[in-house]
Amino acid sequence: MKIIGIEGSPRKNGNTEKLVRSILQGAMDDGHEGKFCKLADMRISPCLGCIGCRETGDCVVKDDMTQIYEGIQAADAIVIGSPVYMWQVSAQTKMFLDRLVPFIKPDFSTRLQGEKRLLLGFTQGNPDPQSFKPYFDYLEKMLAFLHFRVAGTLVASGTMEKDDILRQIDVLDRAKEMGRSLMA
Numbered sequence: 519m520k521i522i523g524i525e526g527s528p529r530k531n532g533n534t535e536k537l538v539r540s541i542l543q544g545a546m547d548d549g550h551e552g553k554f555c556k557l558a559d560m561r562i563s564p565c566l567g568c569i570g571c572r573e574t575g576d577c578v579v580k581d582d583m584t585q586i587y588e589g590i591q592a593a594d595a596i597v598i599g600s601p602v603y604m605w606q607v608s609a610q611t612k613m614f615l616d617r618l619v620p621f622i623k624p625d626f627s628t629r630l631q632g633e634k635r636l637l638l639g640f641t642q643g644n645p646d647p648q649s650f651k652p653y654f655d656y657l658e659k660m661l662a663f664l665h666f667r668v669a670g671t672l673v674a675s676g677t678m679e680k681d682d683i684l685r686q687i688d689v690l691d692r693a694k695e696m697g698r699s700l701m702a
C-alpha cells in the first residue's frame with residue numbers, strides 16, 4: 519500500500535519533518551511505499567476562490583499541487599504534519615488545506631478515489647500537549663467532512679529548537695507505531 523506525508527514547516531529537517539518521517543518510516547518498515555512532500559520546497563499558490571473546481575474537479579492553478587493531488591489519489595493513507603504557528607497551522611499548511619476543495623463535489627460528496635486513511639501530526643513549543651486540542655479536533659472534523667478516514671492525531675510538545683523532538687523517544691516510537699497501524 520502507499521502512504522504520502524505532506525509536511526508544512528518551513529524549517530528544514532525540523533521537528534515536524536522528523537515526526538512525519540517517523541510515521542512514514544513505521545509504514546515503510548512493514549513494506550509499504552512512502553512518499554514525503556515538503557510544502558515549503560514546492561511551488562504552491564493560495565486558492566484563487568474561483569470555485570471552478572466544484573464543477574470540474576480540476577484546479578485552474580497549475581503548480582506543484584498537481585503532483586500532490588495525484589499523490590493523494592494514488593495513496594491509501596495520508597499524513598499531514600504542521601508546526602503550530604499562532605495557535606494554528608503554518609501558512610504553508612493552510613494553503614495546502616484550502617487547495618483540497620477540488621476533492622469536494624457540489625453536493626459535498628467526494629472525488630477521492632477509494633478509502634483514504636489519514637493521520638495528523640503537530641509539533642508545538644508549548645509543553646502542554648492538550649493546549650491546542652480543540653483546534654486539532656476541529657481540523658480532524660474538517661478532514662472527515664472531506665471524506666478522509668481520520669485515524670488520529672499525534673502531538674509533539676515543547677519542541678522549540680530544531681532537534682528537540684529527538685529527545686522525545688516515546689513520541690518518535692509512537693509515530694512509527696501509528697504509521698504501522700494506520701496501514702494494517
Ligand SMILES: Cc1cc2nc3c(=O)[nH]c(=O)nc-3n(C[C@H](O)[C@H](O)[C@H](O)COP(=O)(O)O)c2cc1C
Binds near residue numbers: 533602645677678679
Ligand atoms: C511564527 C511561529 C509561531 C509559533 N506559534 C506557536 C504557538 O502559537 N504555539 C506554540 O506552542 N508554539 C508556537 N511556535 C513554536 C513551533 O510550533 C515549534 O517550535 C514547532 O515545533 C516548530 O516546528 P519545526 O521544528 O518543524 O519548524 C511558533 C513558532 C513560530 C516560528
